[in-house]
Amino acid sequence: MAIVIRCLEGRDDVEHFDCGDEPLNNYLKRHAWNNQEKSSIGISYVAVDEGASRVLGYFTLAMASVPREAFPKKYVRGLPPYDLPLILLARLAVDRRFAGRGLGRALISEAFRISLRAADDVGCRCIVTDAYRDRISWYAQYGFVPIEGTAENGPQRMFLDLRTVRAALRP
């Protein structure tokens, strides 16, 4: 079975996707394609079996930025005099029938590569994601660190410096 990761296409079979989490299933089935093609508020990348179109896993990326004036004044001095550009890893999910086979790692690896390309093309400082509480350690193994101040009962916002990702490619 050869897996390829590519941009979501309209003909892809998303209806059978089941990662065990209804909001993540629902996003792929109902919103991902429209958000990508019509609203342009997120690009979804899917893992599919080569030659087939059944989605086995996916992640969604978008660009965002934090206006400089939004930062507390005492921190502004350490930042460049511009808005802070970042990449939002909005969603990442693997069909539970394919869990435990390294697909999540393949997906996040591709997300890192795309993020580096985006940083090369348009400039970007970091990757941010909102991780489910039981997935914090999974993201932490790749170097994501928790952003303090996230509500206790919601997902944990996490940060990964793109310089760290780039450093991982250096021999």
Add this chain to the structure above:
Amino acid sequence: MAVKIRKKQVEAQAVNRPRKAKFQADIAPAEDRTVRLLKSELQLTSNTDFFSDAIALFRWAVSERKLGHRIVSEGASGERRVLVFPRLERVAPSLALPRVEIKWTERELESLAALSSAPDENPPTEALIRALRD
């Protein structure tokens, strides 16, 4: 004496001649069968010719994708299929990700500012290195 001069000339030529690089690969039996089938279909007798043609095709695909061109096959009835090859996508220009707004709390912005203004990056974890290099 003359013999010695001639010998030196031959040695000099041997030194100046660019060395051919050797390429060895371990491939799965299924891939081996594919290579043999392709060689047969393309009427190629040597692995060198096969490899040379494969490089030419790959080089063309990379250069096209670098220009932002999509690689498409078109059937007799006009049906089009776009080649999607993740490694080629890495060389494609002008990646366009849409912009979104994220809501932040005051405390999150403090934390983000502290993390972003760090003079040095954290060293990559083993998992990150493996994810990117494997």
